[in-house]
Amino acid sequence: MDGPHLSRSCELSLPCCADGGSLSCTKTPQVSGVRVQLEMHALWQQFDQLGTEMIVTKAGRRMFPTFQVQISGMDPTAEYVLLMDFIPLTIKDTGRADVIAPSRMHFHPDSPACGAQWMKQTVSFDTLKLTNNLLDYNGHMILNSMHRYQPRFHVVYVDPAPNSHLNANRNFCSFSFPETRFMAVTAYQNHRITQLKIASNPFAKGFRTTDLQDREQRSWG
Amino acid sequence: MDGPHLSRSCELSLPCCADGGSLSCTKTPQVSGVRVQLEMHALWQQFDQLGTEMIVTKAGRRMFPTFQVQISGMDPTAEYVLLMDFIPLTIKDTGRADVIAPSRMHFHPDSPACGAQWMKQTVSFDTLKLTNNLLDYNGHMILNSMHRYQPRFHVVYVDPAPNSHLNANRNFCSFSFPETRFMAVTAYQNHRITQLKIASNPFAKGFRTTDLQDREQRSWG
DNA sequence: CTCTTGACACCTAGGTGCGAACTT
DNA sequence: AAGTTCGCACCTAGGTGTCAAGAG
Numbered sequence: 001m002d003g004p005h006l007s008r009s010c011e012l013s014l015p016c017c018a019d020g021g022s023l024s025c026t027k028t029p030q031v032s033g034v035r036v037q038l039e040m041h042a043l044w045q046q047f048d049q050l051g052t053e054m055i056v057t058k059a060g061r062r063m064f065p066t067f068q069v070q071i072s073g074m075d076p077t078a079e080y081v082l083l084m085d086f087i088p089l090t091i092k093d094t095g096r097a098d099v100i101a102p103s104r105m106h107f108h109p110d111s112p113a114c115g116a117q118w119m120k121q122t123v124s125f126d127t128l129k130l131t132n133n134l135l136d137y138n139g140h141m142i143l144n145s146m147h148r149y150q151p152r153f154h155v156v157y158v159d160p161a162p163n164s165h166l167n168a169n170r171n172f173c174s175f176s177f178p179e180t181r182f183m184a185v186t187a188y189q190n191h192r193i194t195q196l197k198i199a200s201n202p203f204a205k206g207f208r209t210t211d212l213q214d215r216e217q218r219s220w221g
Numbered sequence: 222m223d224g225p226h227l228s229r230s231c232e233l234s235l236p237c238c239a240d241g242g243s244l245s246c247t248k249t250p251q252v253s254g255v256r257v258q259l260e261m262h263a264l265w266q267q268f269d270q271l272g273t274e275m276i277v278t279k280a281g282r283r284m285f286p287t288f289q290v291q292i293s294g295m296d297p298t299a300e301y302v303l304l305m306d307f308i309p310l311t312i313k314d315t316g317r318a319d320v321i322a323p324s325r326m327h328f329h330p331d332s333p334a335c336g337a338q339w340m341k342q343t344v345s346f347d348t349l350k351l352t353n354n355l356l357d358y359n360g361h362m363i364l365n366s367m368h369r370y371q372p373r374f375h376v377v378y379v380d381p382a383p384n385s386h387l388n389a390n391r392n393f394c395s396f397s398f399p400e401t402r403f404m405a406v407t408a409y410q411n412h413r414i415t416q417l418k419i420a421s422n423p424f425a426k427g428f429r430t431t432d433l434q435d436r437e438q439r440s441w442g
Numbered sequence: 443c444t445c446t447t448g449a450c451a452c453c454t455a456g457g458t459g460c461g462a463a464c465t466t
Numbered sequence: 467a468a469g470t471t472c473g474c475a476c477c478t479a480g481g482t483g484t485c486a487a488g489a490g
Contacts, residue, residue, distance in 0.1 A: 055459085058471075062457070132470085145469080186470050187459095194459075203457040206476035276483090279447075283481070353446085366445080407446050408483095415483075424481040427452035 030078045030115075030157040031173040039068035039122055043200060044179045052182035053193045060129030060140040064201045067125040067151055067180060074115030079158040082108040082118065084125055086141055089148040089181060104141055105154075112158050130184060143184040150181045251299045251336075251378040252394040260289035260343055264421060265400045273403035274414045281350030281361040285422045288346040288372055288401060295336030300379040303329040303339065305346055307362055310369040310402060325362055326375075333379050351405065364405040371402045 026032075038044065043065050044052075055061045067084065074080060084106045106128050110117070131140040143149060156172040164171070188194045198204045247253075259265065264286050265273075276282045288305065295301060305327045327349050331338070352361040364370060377393040385392070409415040419425045 064458090198459070201458065203477060204459060205478080207459055285482090419483070422482065424454060425452090425483060426454080428483055 026170065027173060028157060028159070028167065028170050030075045030080075030159075031155055031171060033073035034071065034155050034173050035073045036153065036155070036175045037070045037072075038177045038180070039070060040065050041179070044177070047193070047196060048179040048181065050192045050196060051190055052180075053185045053188055053190060054130055054182045055188070056130045056132040056143055056145055056184045056186060058131060058133045060131045060136070060138055062126065062129055063182075064197060067128070067153070068122050069153060069175075070122050071118050071155070074119055074155075075157075076114065076116035076119070078115050079112045079160075080115060080118060081111040081156040081158060082123060083111070083154045083156065084108075084128065084141075085152050085154070086143060086149040087152055087176075088144075089150055104139075106139075106141055132184070132186065145184050145186050148181060148183045150176060150178070152176050247391065248394060249378060249380070249388065249391050251296045251301075251380075252376055252392060254294035255292065255376050255394050256294045257374065257376070257396045258291045258293075259398045259401070260291060261286050262400070265398070268414070268417060269400040269402065271413045271417060272411055273401075274406045274409055274411060275351055275403045276409070277351045277353040277364055277366055277405045277407060279352065279354045281352045281357070281359055283347065283350055284403075285418060288349065288374070289343050290374060290396075291343050292339050292376070295340055295376075296378075297335065297337035297340070299336050300333045300381075301336060301339060302332040302377040302379060303344060304332070304375045304377065305329075305349065305362075306373050306375070307364060307370040308373055308397075309365075310371055325360075327360075327362055353405070353407065366405050366407050369402060369404045371397060371399070373397045 047065065054063055085103060106125070108123060108125060109127055110123075129138075129140040130143055131138075132143060132145045133140075134142060136142055153175045154172055155175075159167060159171050161167075183189070188197075198207045268286065275284055306324065327346070329344060329346065330348055331344075350359070350361040351364055352359075353364060353366050354361075355363060357363055374396045375393055376396075380388060380392050382388075404410070409418075419428045
């Protein structure tokens with residue numbers, strides 16, 4: 001759909017050299033070596049093959065699977081901010097005008113922290129919530145239902161130098177895992193997605209019926 | 222027991238000018254104006270009148286009431302670290318030698334943060350846990366059972382200046398609320414303490430029997 | 443004897459999809 | 467007809483004191 005991508009260990013950086021239109025795109029050493037690996041890759045891929053759907057509610061709903069990454073290559077002593085946003089993918093022509101949802105950034109709550117902190121264990125965005133409420137005041141990510149999105153992950157080096165804003169475009173790096181794309185919905189459209197959610201999300205255990213679903217859950221830990 | 226203290230709005234700073242033995246004890250402007258007010262003061266006092274007891278377990282147990290404060294007078298833009306420790310009070314002569322528990326500091330998990338952040342809402346140490354396990358690896362506060370302690374609260378200004386360690390004794394301020402003192406126990410000694418815990422801690426609602434206990438809980442919110 | 447430990451029932455707090463009711 | 471909302475039963479995760487059993 002949008003060209004070949006590395007998936008498991010994704011060094012692809014969508015907006016690198018693309019944002020801001022700068023021609024010279026040398027990154028600072030603090031971000032140039034950063035590598036990001038998606039956790040729960042097999043589960044994400046299983047969902048993606050069916051066409052992942054994520055529930056959005058007025059109050060805000062977690063993502064499942066959760067967006068989690070393992071990071072390497074940071075400067076252990078340098079300070080970084082980690083954040084996520086969501087890029088609209090195909091625009092579904094429904095005949096009515098699309099409301100342009102305000103584009104928000106979700107800062108990882110541990111931001112800012114030094115590289116050693118971020119690298120020593122999996123970084124999880126489990127507090128991130130999706131909403132379809134355009135007037136949301138809770139800081140959740142606002143998405144349009146029945147639209148598709150590509151989650152994007154940003155690593156921003158906190159440059160202590162004066163006039164660091166002049167280097168703003170050199171101080172960050174972005175990562176995008178195609179298998180994490182999804183459609184925002186208020187109710188599941190694909191029954192196979194529902195079944196896979198029930199089978200793999202511990203909080204939906206109450207809806208499991210078959211042994212198969214229990215067995216699948218066990219294998220994901 | 223240890224002299225007159227202000228209690229509700231406690232500007233008392235136990236170690237100010239006492240720690241380090243420095244004679245000139247001028248504090249930096251970033252901490253000199255800091256004021257701290259204990260939350261749930263009435264409840265703390267009610268417990269203190271009975272002789273507060275806090276359960277310690279191997280796995281770690283929360284304090285109840287929780288140590289919560291409202292802070293004012295910080296420099297909104299300056300960065301601070303907030304932490305707590307526990308000072309042993311009277312030494313109960315039990316005939317056996319006292320094990321000297323390693324004295325730990327508990328950093329508030331939001332540390333470091335700027336003054337504006339700390340002042341805009343109540344600062345709660347609800348993640349702090351007490352343990353009697355001398356070999357604890359979970360970062361809990363290690364206390365000796367059947368011993369009494371005085372919780373102490375520290376505000377530390379993170380000085381960005383080079384050689385800031387030379388001003389270390391000027392960059393912090395400490396606060397101590399006498400009504401938060403308690404005895405660490407593995408099982409409650411005073412039945413009236415047990416009853417007050419059951420009446421006031423939402424997690425102990427399962428043990429309430431009388432209407433009175435329900436009514437008291439309601440009044441504390 | 444005094445003090446500590448650990449399994450337990452009972453809560454709080456909040457994350458699931460379901461299905462009926464509602465909106466457009 | 468298609469999409470959204472909301473109360474609900476059912477879970478996970480973890481904070482309570484109790485009580486019987488254990489340790490010294």
